[in-house]
Every structure is written in C-alpha cells, then in structure tokens.
Amino acid sequence: MDCGYFDAGRCTSCALMGRPxxxxxxxxxxxxxxxxxxxxxxxxxxxxxxxxRDYRNKAKMVVGGTVDAPTIGILDADGHGVDLQACGICSPGHRAAFPVLARFISLARLTPYDVGARRGELKHLIVTESPDGELMVRFVLRSTEPVARIRKHLPALLAELPNAKVVTANILPEHKAVLEGAEELVLTEQQTLPMRLNDVTMHLRPQSFFQxxxxxxxxxxxxxxxxxxxxxxxxxxxxxxxxxxxxxxxxxxxxxxxxxxxxxxxxxxxxxxxxxxxxxxxxxxxxxxxxxxxxxxxxxxxxxxxxxxxxxxxxxxxxxxxxxxxxxxxxxxxxxxxxxxxxxxxxxxxxxxxxxxxxxxxxxxxxxxxxxxxxxxxxxxxxxxxxx
Incomplete structure (x- = not known):
C-alpha cells in the first residue's frame, strides 16, 4: 500500500507503510x-x-485549523492541524463522512481547539463504523457551550449523513493529552451502535473499547x-x-x-x-x-x-x-x-x-x-x- 501523506512526511504513524x-x-x-x-x-x-487498507472501523481524529477551514487528522510538531481526510487505512465510510463533518463544524460554529493558545472548543472527532455501515459520531469538546448549537443543527447533519445513527458530545475540559473525557451526552434517540460479527451482535456504547x-x-x-x-x-x-x-x-x-x-x-x-x-x-x-x-x-x-x-x-x-x-x-x-x-x-x-x-x-x-x-x-x- 502507498500513502501520499506518508511519502510527503505529513503523517508517519504507519511505520511499515510502503513495505510489501x-x-x-x-x-x-x-x-x-x-x-x-x-x-x-x-x-x-x-x-x-x-x-x-480500509481496515479501521474507528477513526480518532484531531480537529485543527479554523472554524471556516477545519482540518480533520493530526497536529504537527508546532500544533498546527494536518488534514488526513483521505487516509487509506480508515474505512470508506469514514472518508465519505469526513467532508460532511467538516461542513458541519463550520455550520455549527464549532471552533477547533488551539492547543498552544488553549482556546477553542472542538478537540477531536471519534467516528466508528459498524459492519452494516452505520456510524457513531462523537464530538469531543472542551465544554458544554457548543452543545446547543450541535443540537440545533443536528437535523441538517443527519439529513446529509443518514447513516450517522448515534451522535454524542463528549466533554473534556482538561488541557491534557487524552482522547476523551468522562462526561458523554447522547444527542440522538439511538444510543448504541450494533456491531454484528459472525452470529453475534454487540451493542457498542460511546466509551466502550472495540477491536x-x-x-x-x-x-x-x-x-x-x-x-x-x-x-x-x-x-x-x-x-x-x-x-x-x-x-x-x-x-x-x-x-x-x-x-x-x-x-x-x-x-x-x-x-x-x-x-x-x-x-x-x-x-x-x-x-x-x-x-x-x-x-x-x-x-x-x-x-x-x-x-x-x-x-x-x-x-x-x-x-x-x-x-x-x-x-x-x-x-x-x-x-x-x-x-x-x-x-x-x-x-x-x-x-x-x-x-x-x-x-x-x-x-x-x-x-x-x-x-x-x-x-x-x-x-x-x-x-x-x-x-x-
């Protein structure tokens, strides 16, 4: 597998990228x-x-950039956002969802968190795809301040991304290198994502680990x-x-x-x-x-x-x-x-x-x-x- 991000040195997370x-x-x-x-x-x-490729069912992405031009990916050494929306190890469902989520960030005015300045609200996007193609979308926020705007514009997101069955706001007020906080607000009627493997269905809640x-x-x-x-x-x-x-x-x-x-x-x-x-x-x-x-x-x-x-x-x-x-x-x-x-x-x-x-x-x-x-x-x- 080849990766333009890896070849350009923008993301080196996949250490074996390019090897047969x-x-x-x-x-x-x-x-x-x-x-x-x-x-x-x-x-x-x-x-x-x-x-x-296409194997990851869970994408844990840092949100950077600005509210009108957000990046979804990682941060570079200087804390600037590096956009990885076309990441090849993420599932096709993820790659289809990222542009929709980027537009939603602008629509709901979810200001990306600036690590250096310690300003802004939206820290991470965590998106999980089930074997049936359904999505759980989690917005990791610094506070509950943006939640009302997410609720207000949620119908627009669900109309454009109808396979997003579970949407949540996770609250991470601390300035530290962790992915998510303890508080989770489920914003949709459906609260779990069914993961159907073999003849077994597992119901995945927002903060539950899954392979x-x-x-x-x-x-x-x-x-x-x-x-x-x-x-x-x-x-x-x-x-x-x-x-x-x-x-x-x-x-x-x-x-x-x-x-x-x-x-x-x-x-x-x-x-x-x-x-x-x-x-x-x-x-x-x-x-x-x-x-x-x-x-x-x-x-x-x-x-x-x-x-x-x-x-x-x-x-x-x-x-x-x-x-x-x-x-x-x-x-x-x-x-x-x-x-x-x-x-x-x-x-x-x-x-x-x-x-x-x-x-x-x-x-x-x-x-x-x-x-x-x-x-x-x-x-x-x-x-x-x-x-x-």
Missing part, C-alpha cells in the same frame, strides 16, 4: 515465533491476513470458539471482557455443543473494569437472551483471587491490555489446578512471553497471529494453553 504486505505479515509471524520459542508451542497455525479491525476481530472470535469445541467446558471466565466479544461467542457456542444457542455453550462470566463496556455487554447478553452469561464490573485479578475454590472454571479467557496480565494473575492461574485451559489473546507478544514464563504448568498447544493492524508493527496473537 507479505513481508510485513512474515515479519510479524517470525517475531511472534521467536518470542514464544522458549515455551515450545505445539502448533503454529498460518497467520490470518487482513486487507492492507479496531472488524474482519480480523470476527476471525479472532470465531477461532476462539472453534478452539474450545474440543474442550467443551461447563464454565468459563472471560477476564478483561470489554464489550463481551469472547464471552458472547463462547456463550452462544455456535452449535458447537449440539444444542440450541443458549444451551450450547458454557456458563460464562465476563469481568471488565469499564462500566460503559459492561453496560454494552449486558445489553448484548439481554438482547440475545443468554441466560448462562453474566457480566460484572471489576478488576480481573482481584476477581480471580477472591473466587472460592468451587467457583473456579475449567477455562479462563484473558485479553489484557498491552501490559499483559501481570505477576499476580499469572501466579493464580499457575496455581489453580481446576483451570485446565487458558485462552490468551494478546496485543503485545513481549508481555505475553513474560506472562507465559510465569505459568510453566500451562503449556501452549496452539498459537496464531491475527494481523489486526496492517502497516504497523503491531499484531494480535492468540494462544491456547493446556495444563501439563
């Missing part, structure tokens, strides 16, 4: 195998390739469900469950256990620190009438350590942030004989290797790279661990 995709994927596979070599992975499956690459996320969740078919656990935990991608796929079973959807998977408990993500997951669970699935807001490590011995499941799924699961949870998994299998999905193979070193009783029997982030050095790797 086959070489990118081979290097990620080599890197993963090298890091996990000390643990004797039983079987490496072929890496799951992504499309080279960046829809096609690869679908493959990841389907593979996870496929891997546990031979295990057939009666109970499972999904720690760091987010909006419930793994938990929902495991709980439905997809017919893996031969019964109807609600009875075909294990009883699953999902644990996640984000209250918004848990609310999303609970809505998805309720919508699917999955009575053997529940979600709870809490810390994954503390939940595991506090669990009574008779509540420990046969299968534990972990999908932690880049830092990994950490020493305490790794030690608990190592010592918990009742846990016969761990399914570990990692966005950082280095922290995965560190965690595996702390769990020698759990042997990696299968592993696969999923290229969630083409044009970058990042990737997802999933490993199935079995107690020796």
């Amino acid at each position: 995709y086959e070489a990118q994927l081979a290097e990620k596979q080599r890197h993963a195998e090298e890091l996990l070599a000390p643990f004797g992975v039983g079987e490496w499956l072929a890496p799951v390739a992504s499309g080279e 960046t690459n829809t096609a690869i996320a679908s493959a990841l969740y389907a593979e996870a469900r496929d891997w546990i078919r031979g295990i057939a656990p009666d109970r499972a935990w999904d720690l760091y469950s987010g909006v419930g991608g793994f938990a929902l796929h495991l709980a439905t079973g997809g017919g893996a256990y031969g019964g109807p959807m609600d009875a075909s998977g294990p009883a699953v408990t999902g644990i996640e620190t984000s209250v918004e993500a848990v609310a999303s997951a609970e809505l998805s669970r309720s919508d699917a009438a999955l009575h053997r699935l529940r979600f709870e807001a809490g810390d994954a490590t503390e939940f595991a350590l506090a669990a009574p011995a008779d509540a420990v499941p046969e299968l534990v799924v972990v999908n932690p942030p880049r830092r990994g699961i950490g020493a305490r949870l790794a030690a608990w998994l190592e010592a918990s004989d009742g846990v016969s299998h761990v399914l570990y999905s990692s966005c950082n193979a280095a922290s995965l290797a560190k965690d595996l070193a702390a769990m020698p009783a759990l042997r990696p029997v299968r592993a696969r790279v999923f290229d969630m982030f083409p044009q970058t050095t990042h990737f997802e790797v999933m490993v199935l661990l079995e107690r020796r």
Whole structure:
C-alpha cells in the first residue's frame, strides 16, 4: 500500500507503510515465533491476513485549523492541524463522512481547539463504523457551550449523513493529552451502535473499547470458539471482557455443543473494569437472551483471587491490555489446578512471553497471529494453553 501523506512526511504513524504486505505479515509471524520459542508451542497455525487498507472501523481524529477551514487528522510538531481526510487505512465510510463533518463544524460554529493558545472548543472527532455501515459520531469538546448549537443543527447533519445513527458530545475540559473525557451526552434517540460479527451482535456504547479491525476481530472470535469445541467446558471466565466479544461467542457456542444457542455453550462470566463496556455487554447478553452469561464490573485479578475454590472454571479467557496480565494473575492461574485451559489473546507478544514464563504448568498447544493492524508493527496473537 502507498500513502501520499506518508511519502510527503505529513503523517508517519504507519511505520511499515510502503513495505510489501507479505513481508510485513512474515515479519510479524517470525517475531511472534521467536518470542514464544522458549515455551515450545505445539502448533503454529498460518497467520490470518487482513486487507492492507480500509481496515479501521474507528477513526480518532484531531480537529485543527479554523472554524471556516477545519482540518480533520493530526497536529504537527508546532500544533498546527494536518488534514488526513483521505487516509487509506480508515474505512470508506469514514472518508465519505469526513467532508460532511467538516461542513458541519463550520455550520455549527464549532471552533477547533488551539492547543498552544488553549482556546477553542472542538478537540477531536471519534467516528466508528459498524459492519452494516452505520456510524457513531462523537464530538469531543472542551465544554458544554457548543452543545446547543450541535443540537440545533443536528437535523441538517443527519439529513446529509443518514447513516450517522448515534451522535454524542463528549466533554473534556482538561488541557491534557487524552482522547476523551468522562462526561458523554447522547444527542440522538439511538444510543448504541450494533456491531454484528459472525452470529453475534454487540451493542457498542460511546466509551466502550472495540477491536479496531472488524474482519480480523470476527476471525479472532470465531477461532476462539472453534478452539474450545474440543474442550467443551461447563464454565468459563472471560477476564478483561470489554464489550463481551469472547464471552458472547463462547456463550452462544455456535452449535458447537449440539444444542440450541443458549444451551450450547458454557456458563460464562465476563469481568471488565469499564462500566460503559459492561453496560454494552449486558445489553448484548439481554438482547440475545443468554441466560448462562453474566457480566460484572471489576478488576480481573482481584476477581480471580477472591473466587472460592468451587467457583473456579475449567477455562479462563484473558485479553489484557498491552501490559499483559501481570505477576499476580499469572501466579493464580499457575496455581489453580481446576483451570485446565487458558485462552490468551494478546496485543503485545513481549508481555505475553513474560506472562507465559510465569505459568510453566500451562503449556501452549496452539498459537496464531491475527494481523489486526496492517502497516504497523503491531499484531494480535492468540494462544491456547493446556495444563501439563
């Protein structure tokens, strides 16, 4: 894939831009195998390739420029806006929406925030596209002052961008390098964005994390469900469950256990620190009438350590942030004989290797790279661990 922005030095976020995709994927596979070599992975499956471009379902764009000529993209070293509306890794739906949103910024007089001067209102645009082509559009503002103007002109935006189903104002009053604030005002009747992956529908709320690459996320969740078919656990935990991608796929079973959807998977408990993500997951669970699935807001490590011995499941799924699961949870998994299998999905193979070193009783029997982030050095790797 070639990118004019990258070639001109205007945006260098995609560090591997211009390298042949086959070489990118081979290097990620080599890197993963090298890091996990000390643990004797039983079987490496072929890496799951992504499309080279158009793969991002979420665009997190800084708004710069002026109210009459806004830029949607990033800021340069001097704090000036760099327009990236034609970014090739964003979805076509994003690229179609950006010019409409730029016109709306001018119409509603949403003054872009000037980082150096600490003036202005509109800091970021966060746009998520569902597999059905529907959009969630979030305006990240310094204060609530512009909200009345957004409400006033919202019918015009929805008329020009009818696939924008959820529109919100996020309030970020602090001057600091974060993407969004704690307060969210939903301005449309619809409050969640349905994300339909495989045979599962997840309801995404504004501040909930979702995997960046829809096609690869679908493959990841389907593979996870496929891997546990031979295990057939009666109970499972999904720690760091987010909006419930793994938990929902495991709980439905997809017919893996031969019964109807609600009875075909294990009883699953999902644990996640984000209250918004848990609310999303609970809505998805309720919508699917999955009575053997529940979600709870809490810390994954503390939940595991506090669990009574008779509540420990046969299968534990972990999908932690880049830092990994950490020493305490790794030690608990190592010592918990009742846990016969761990399914570990990692966005950082280095922290995965560190965690595996702390769990020698759990042997990696299968592993696969999923290229969630083409044009970058990042990737997802999933490993199935079995107690020796």
